[in-house]
Amino acid sequence: MIFGNRIRKLREQKGLLLRQVAAKLEMDTATISKIERGTRHAKKEQLKPLAKLLSISETELETLWLADKLYEIVEDEKNALSALKVAEEEIKYQISN
Numbered sequence: 001m002i003f004g005n006r007i008r009k010l011r012e013q014k015g016l017l018l019r020q021v022a023a024k025l026e027m028d029t030a031t032i033s034k035i036e037r038g039t040r041h042a043k044k045e046q047l048k049p050l051a052k053l054l055s056i057s058e059t060e061l062e063t064l065w066l067a068d069k070l071y072e073i074v075e076d077e078k079n080a081l082s083a084l085k086v087a088e089e090e091i092k093y094q095i096s097n
Contacts, residue, residue, distance in 0.1 A: 003035075004037055014055070
């Protein structure tokens with residue numbers, strides 16, 4: 001719920017209500033609330049307008065979004081950290097080639 005917590009914190013710091021954010025992103029208030037609570041994921045195409053609205057870099061927001069997705073996949077796995085390290089090495093290898 002890294003992503004949702006950060007979104008809520010930024011929204012509150014800007015003094016924005018859920019309904020204001022929802023209107024700007026053309027979605028309903030319940031959906032934004034679920035994203036903040038971590039019971040629903042934002043869509044990737046929503047990240048850019050959300051970043052702009054909350055004055056956060058797109059890169060930082062996408063990183064948090066991806067971290068949440070990865071965490072959801074491995075959270076109950078005994079070897080999660082080892083698997084993530086292997087994946088990290090593969091990503092580095094793919095980038096360098």
